[in-house]
Amino acid sequence: MxxxxxxxxxxxxxxxxxxxxxxxxxxxxxxxxxxxxxxxxxxxxxxxxxxxxxxxxxxxxxxxxxxxxxxxxxxxxxxxxxxxxxxxxxxxxxxxxxxxxxxxxxxxxxxxxxxxxxxxxxxxxxxxxxxxxxxxxxxxxxxxxxxxxxxxxxxxxxxxxxxxxxxxxxxxxxxxxxxxxxxxxxxxxxxxxxxxxxxxxxxxxxxxxxxxxxxxxxxxxxxxxxxxxxxxxxxxxxxxxxxxxxxxxxxxxxxxxxxxxxxxxxxxxxxxxxxxxxxxxxxxxxxxxxxxxxxxxxxxxxxxxxxxxxxxxxxxxxxxxxxxxxxxxxxxxxRREDLIISGGVNVYPAEVEAALDAHPDVVESAVFGLPDEEWGQRVVAAYVGAADPADLGAWARARLGAAKRPKALHRLDDLPRTSTGKVRRLDLPGVLGLDGSRSDPHG
The missing domain is CATH 3.40.50.12780 (ANL, N-terminal domain)
Structure with a gap:
């Protein structure tokens, strides 16, 4: 050895x-x-x-x-x-x-x-x-x-x-x-x-x-x-x-x-x-x-x-x-809503969102964690804009460390919000059908 x-x-x-x-x-x-x-x-x-x-x-x-x-x-x-x-x-x-x-x-x-x-x-x-x-x-x-x-x-x-x-x-x-x-x-x-x-x-x-x-x-x-x-x-x-x-x-x-x-x-x-x-x-x-x-x-x-x-x-x-x-x-x-822990690494959605939002074809993004048997949580992103998911993934890889890169990117027409306009990150798994509650992410 x-x-x-x-x-x-x-x-x-x-x-x-x-x-x-x-x-x-x-x-x-x-x-x-x-x-x-x-x-x-x-x-x-x-x-x-x-x-x-x-x-x-x-x-x-x-x-x-x-x-x-x-x-x-x-x-x-x-x-x-x-x-x-x-x-x-x-x-x-x-x-x-x-x-x-x-x-x-x-x-x-x-x-x-x-x-x-x-x-x-x-x-x-x-x-x-x-x-x-x-x-x-x-x-x-x-x-x-x-x-x-x-x-x-x-x-x-x-x-x-x-x-x-x-x-x-x-x-x-x-x-x-x-x-x-x-x-x-x-x-x-x-x-x-x-x-x-x-x-x-x-x-x-x-x-x-x-x-x-x-x-x-x-x-x-x-x-x-x-x-x-x-x-x-x-x-x-x-x-x-x-x-x-x-x-x-x-x-x-x-x-x-x-x-x-x-x-x-x-x-x-x-x-x-x-x-x-x-x-x-x-x-x-x-x-x-x-x-x-x-x-x-x-x-x-x-x-x-x-x-x-x-x-x-x-x-x-x-x-x-x-x-x-x-x-x-x-x-x-x-943990705090704003914190994802993936493989023991702290990932803050705001940091990932800042990188995604800098893409010229992204209007806004929202990042959240999903349970993962191997990593504890995995990073997932939803975004509004014309960016192609593959192009946006390459953009993220050039700007973010491995633990922070979204493992999946979902394009939406709008992000879910509270009555005061705050993005409801915790609702996104349901909106995207990632919690088994629905299958149409745009419905």
């Missing part, structure tokens, strides 16, 4: 080289360095070398269309953009001192309801908060030097990067088998004997469907990113070692709950309890708010109005709806 194996000692040497190269380039604490590379030892070294000197890596999807990438880079205003070649920072022999723990969090961009993506920015942390942030993650998952962490999800996402980074900080190894493929991932699990992994339900569904995998090495198999169907969760619990299958609920911005196997078996469908040091409650609209410790605070990069809307004192929301029962278990009653 071929996979890059990143051990803590070798990575630390490369982190010191990356930090030296950044310092030689004039970067200082609080500056930003953009990297948009596939998962590799070099990517991890540059991210950690930056973080352990207070420089903030802005980690972008390497598959972004050029125009979208250029817009995000301009917004991030970096001191350096190493693009897809983090290795260029590792070529020298000079090494730089590193802090024991990251002094910042990576900046990731999360989709916004206005169609403009938002950078999640935590700045440079005081030393006591930096230590508390690292300790919280390492203690929660019990990372230790004997761990072998298998990376199944792209490292430009916040959770996979967080798990890999803290495994290395704890002295463990990280296994990088390459882009997810069920056959390759299954072989890695059986041959390389990983002790931990992070994945999304789509990965679990594909691995279980493949069969023949020896799961016995796992002590923590952690999933999140999308709702996990109860039958799938039960199948994973049966396949993996007792006590190993954990779940959490969180976002790019903040982490909210952790769900042990025992809590889930006692209350199937829950996403667990508030993480240590946090408190979850709902407001009058059923929106979940979480009180977080000081080291978990963030703001939206250069978007003070969005930051203000997300915070009430020490409580933060990302807009999800749910409830907290009398036993302290958290339940998600539904």
């Amino acid at each position: 071929t996979a890059a194996v990143v051990c803590s000692a070798d990575s630390e040497r490369d982190q010191r080289r990356a930090a030296a190269a950044l310092a030689a380039g004039g970067l200082r604490a609080g500056d930003r360095v953009v990297v948009s590379a596939v998962g590799s030892p070099g990517l991890l070294a540059v991210v950690l070398g930056a973080l352990r000197t207070g420089i903030v890596p802005v980690v972008l999807d390497p598959g972004l269309p050029p125009a979208e990438r250029a817009a995000l880079v301009a917004d991030a205003d970096p001191a350096l953009d190493v693009a897809a070649d983090p290795g260029r920072l590792l070529a020298g022999t000079e090494q730089h001192d590193l802090a024991d723990v990251p002094l910042a969090r990576p900046m990731h961009y999360t989709s916004g309801t206005t169609g403009r993506r938002k950078g999640v920015w935590s700045g440079v942390l005081p030393e006591d908060r930096a230590r508390a942030l690292a300790a919280e993650e390492i203690e929660l998952w019990g990372f230790e030097p004997r761990d072998r962490h298998l990376v199944l999800s792209p490292l430009h996402h916040s959770a996979p990067l967080r798990f890999a980074v803290h495994t290395l900080l704890a002295g463990g190894e990280v296994l990088l088998p390459g882009p997810f493929d069920a056959a390759r991932a299954g072989a890695a699990i059986s041959a390389l004997r990983p002790t931990t992994t992070f994945c999304v339900p789509t990965h679990l569904q594909r691995l279980l469907a493949r069969g023949g995998i020896d799961w016995s090495s796992f002590r923590r198999l952690v999933h999140a990113g999308a709702p996990c169907p109860v039958p799938l969760k039960r199948a994973v619990l049966e396949a993996a070692p007792e006590g190993s299958v954990w779940e959490f609920y969180g976002s790019t911005e903040a982490q909210f709950t952790v769900c042990s196997p025992g809590d889930w078996l006692a209350a199937p469908g829950t996403v667990g309890r508030a993480r240590p040091g946090r408190r979850l409650e709902t407001d009058e609209r059923g929106q979940l708010w979480c009180a977080v410790p000081p080291w978990a605070r963030f703001e939206y990069w250069r978007a003070p109005e969005k930051t203000a809307a997300a915070w009430r004192g020490d409580r933060v929301t990302v807009g999800d709806l749910g409830r907290v029962d009398d036993d302290g278990l958290v339940w998600l009653d539904g």
Whole structure:
């Protein structure tokens, strides 16, 4: 089985080289360095070398269309953009001192309801908060030097990067088998004997469907990113070692709950309890708010109005709806109408609509999600205009990342609206006959 194996000692040497190269380039604490590379030892070294000197890596999807990438880079205003070649920072022999723990969090961009993506920015942390942030993650998952962490999800996402980074900080190894493929991932699990992994339900569904995998090495198999169907969760619990299958609920911005196997078996469908040091409650609209410790605070990069809307004192929301029962278990009653989760990736209709509406033959569009056995949800679009669906599909492929591209495009004479003129996205499956209620999309 071929996979890059990143051990803590070798990575630390490369982190010191990356930090030296950044310092030689004039970067200082609080500056930003953009990297948009596939998962590799070099990517991890540059991210950690930056973080352990207070420089903030802005980690972008390497598959972004050029125009979208250029817009995000301009917004991030970096001191350096190493693009897809983090290795260029590792070529020298000079090494730089590193802090024991990251002094910042990576900046990731999360989709916004206005169609403009938002950078999640935590700045440079005081030393006591930096230590508390690292300790919280390492203690929660019990990372230790004997761990072998298998990376199944792209490292430009916040959770996979967080798990890999803290495994290395704890002295463990990280296994990088390459882009997810069920056959390759299954072989890695059986041959390389990983002790931990992070994945999304789509990965679990594909691995279980493949069969023949020896799961016995796992002590923590952690999933999140999308709702996990109860039958799938039960199948994973049966396949993996007792006590190993954990779940959490969180976002790019903040982490909210952790769900042990025992809590889930006692209350199937829950996403667990508030993480240590946090408190979850709902407001009058059923929106979940979480009180977080000081080291978990963030703001939206250069978007003070969005930051203000997300915070009430020490409580933060990302807009999800749910409830907290009398036993302290958290339940998600539904994601926001404006959010689709496909394969663990957040897709906001407004962002996709903005790309479709820019087509000269589209008057307006509306994007929604439909249930999908493999991806959780798939992205579907309805539009008004003369654009040919095939032409519009090509237009979308040139401007949107893979997860955001509509899997089907339906032309309508009009979009359904409320009495005040707002498009009723949730009515579109029925209008188009995609929920079994009718067969004539124009009727």
